[in-house]
Structure formats: structure tokens, C-alpha cells
Amino acid sequence: MYNLAVNPANQVRITAEGGISALVTTMQRHSTNAKLQEPACITLHNLTFDADNQVKAKSAGAEDAVKRAMALQDATELTKEWGQKLLDRLQNV
DSSP: OTTGGGSHHHHHHHHHTTHHHHHHHHHHHTTTOHHHHHHHHHHHHHHTTSHHHHHHHHHHTHHHHHHHHHHSTTOOHHHHHHHHHHHHHHTTO
């Protein structure tokens, strides 16, 4: 999933179809599922290269969802790494 979000044209389409909100909602609904949180964090990071998408991610509650994912006892190293990169990116939005 997250590889699709690297392509700029796909980023626009995924976002236009509500992909950011869907990812954040899924992370919230399955907040204890560490295996789901990892690709969601990476995908959100990849979708937020665009400044408009950063605003959309922040408005959708991505920061809180990512912080919860990173705090899970069984959070993967990739969740922590990409989650932090996303939080850093959204810090000044």
C-alpha cells in the first residue's frame, strides 16, 4: 500500500478519494493492532510530501493516531521510525 503513495499522481488521487481520513480512521479503530499501524504510518508519511496533504493529515487527527501507534508495547521499529518522520513533518503545519 505505502509504495503506491510514493508516486505524486497517486498521492493526489488517494487524497482526493479520502485516503488520508480513511487511514487515520482505520488506525483509530484498530489502535491496538501493531501490524496494521506500521503500513499506515508509512503510507501517511508518503502521502504528506505535499503541503496540502500535510494540512489534511493534521486535520484528520494523524498526529494523535501516530503517537498512539508509536506508544504500543509491540510497536515495530518501522512504526516508530516512520511515525517520527511524519510527526516531524507535521510539526510546523
